[in-house]
Amino acid sequence: MLAISSPSTPDDPGSIVLISSQTGEAIRRLTNEVRPYVDNRPVFSPDGKSIAYLRNSSISASEIYIVSVSGGTPKAITADRRSITGLTWTADSRELIFSANLGGVGGLWRIPAQGGTPEHIPVNGKNPTSPVISRQGDRLAYTDRYTDSQFYLYEGPGFAGRPVPGKFGGRKLLDFSSTREDTSPQFSPDGERLVFTSQRTGSEEVWICRSDGSQLKRLTDFDGRAAGSPRWSPDGRWIAFDSRAAGSPDIYIISAEGGKPRQLTTDSHYDSKPNWSNDGKYIYFASNRSDPSSTKTEIWKMPVEGGPAVQLTHSGALEGFESPDGKLFYFSKNRGVYGLWSVTVEGTDEKPVPELKQAGYWRSWGLLKEGIYYVSKEPGERQTIRFFSFVTRKVTPLLMVEKDALYWEPGLTLSQNGRQLIYSQIDHIFNDLLLEEGFR
Structure with a gap:
């Protein structure tokens, strides 16, 4: 059998x-x-x-x-x-x-x-x-494996519509000293700090540092239960993230200076990937609460101070950002589905963005007041970071990267002024087969 x-x-x-x-x-x-x-x-x-x-x-x-x-x-x-x-x-x-x-x-x-x-x-x-x-x-064999992904800081182009010069579109300015996965980076609204997820202690936790990599500080400690997907509040005082600290994935909020996190969602649904409204009063997040028996998620919206959640999307959604004018919500769908969609913040007029059919590569994309930046890969070329302008409705290639991004975690952030870009790429994947003799 x-x-x-x-x-x-x-x-x-x-x-x-x-x-x-x-x-x-x-x-x-x-x-x-x-x-x-x-x-x-x-x-x-x-x-x-x-x-x-x-x-x-x-x-x-x-x-x-x-x-x-x-x-x-x-x-x-x-x-x-x-x-x-x-x-x-x-x-x-x-x-x-x-x-x-x-x-x-x-x-x-x-x-x-x-x-x-x-x-x-x-x-x-x-x-x-x-x-x-x-x-x-009496013999124990196992694989010794880990992925070494690093943050690379590039000089950004601003928004003059010109690609970044250089061999691969830029030069590496920053290499965090970690031999484990560093993912989910996001610049603070003022561009002075960076929040991200790291496995450098052996489990996924939320970390914070200056934008040059100094003053590294661990924000969460959930005794090995994963925490990730951190996002800054518009005023830079708070960070929303998801964690399994209470069992099922839930949304939490913590001060950017550290302290005890506050749990926002408290039910048994799969709640993850938070983001803030522009006024800082609401948290958007992905959840399966419309169908708890399914892995399919939709975007929901909940007051930061607590209260009932309201469903925003109805055809599947993974993660997204509110538009600069607060009228639309741009989002990607579940893994394996390319493209970006928009819906009004009232949950109506859900439709694809025709110019962004190649965007939404897993979670490597983001939104600024001038437009949307994302990672794409056309046949026969390297992964390229592109920018879609809200004004011209045109897509401009910004940066061709040397190595591929992590496809299972977000790894891209651009400062609000467009002058700094951080990209998380895979440097090494190590696999060794080890044997322990005399096992008992």
């Missing part, structure tokens, strides 16, 4: 199914989850009686479950809502080994198959993932 993850209905993104290794036909469906949950990465226990698997509610939240091969009710083994990147059984089928960040500590962990408190396993790798144990149980 083989165990695979396969959908049973359009509303089932993935359930665990036993199939015949000879015919490929389904023998038994062991789980039947509906969106937004995905059951995946099934692993047979060595005694052949059980299957351990991951149940994902998002990219950064997983739990380990075990189900009998003969069927029955699956049992939750963990309840931490953390990102789990691999699991395996010990040779005696009594424990599970998995890779995750728990309590701010990343690495390999062991937990009894009946559940309990995870125990950290010290190994030589710095970022161990995807563990596998030999049949004899």
Whole structure:
């Protein structure tokens, strides 16, 4: 028999199914989850009686479950809502080994198959993932992997409509001293500071610094639960961000000087990717609250001081920005859908922006009072940062970049005066296969 993850209905993104290794036909469906949950990465226990698997509610939240091969009710083994990147059984089928960040500590962990408190396993790798144990149980193999993405600061063109000169359109002025992912940068309204997300401590947290990289300060500390997507308030005093600190993703607000964050959304919906209205009175955010059983999100709007949320979009939306005049809201759709759309702030007249069919590359775009800047990639050329003018309705290439952007996180910000541009690009992706002898 083989165990695979396969959908049973359009509303089932993935359930665990036993199939015949000879015919490929389904023998038994062991789980039947509906969106937004995905059951995946099934692993047979060595005694052949059980299957351990991951149940994902998002990219950064997983739990380990075990189900009998003969069927029955699956049992939750963990309840931490953390990102789990691999699991395996010990040779005696009594424990599970998995890779995750728990309590701010990343690495390999062991937990009894009946559940309990995870125990950290010290190994030589710095970022161990995807563990596998030999049949004899005395060898542990795993991948040591991490992505090194850096912020590159370029001299911007202003808005004279001229491309930036140079080999790749600019020269690198700033290279943050981190060997982990730095993403989601945004200049403060006055251009003096930068807020961003970093994994430099082993888990995603919100950081702040001067625009030259000095005076680096960590703003959030959620004990390993991810925090990200930070956005400045129009007056530069506050930062909105999303986090799983309370379990499901929620929107938080924190002072730019630090302190205790305030939780804005408090329900069990998937609320993420906040942004501010121009007057600083409202927060826009993506949420699945219109259909909690789906992973599809729409843009919602909520008062900063709290109150009922109002739905703005109705055909799918991921993230967006309010226009300078406060009349429109520009937004991108879910991953894999190119283009940008606009809708009135009252939630009417939703339509695509015809000049921006190549924009919306994941989350690498933004809005200033003069127009919209974004990353695009035409066939046969490097990724290029382009600018769309609200006045002329024309698109101008600003900067051809040397290396690709992170496609799963935002990595582009332009100062309000257009004179500085920060771009997060992948410098290195490291993968090593390590083996620990004498494992117990």
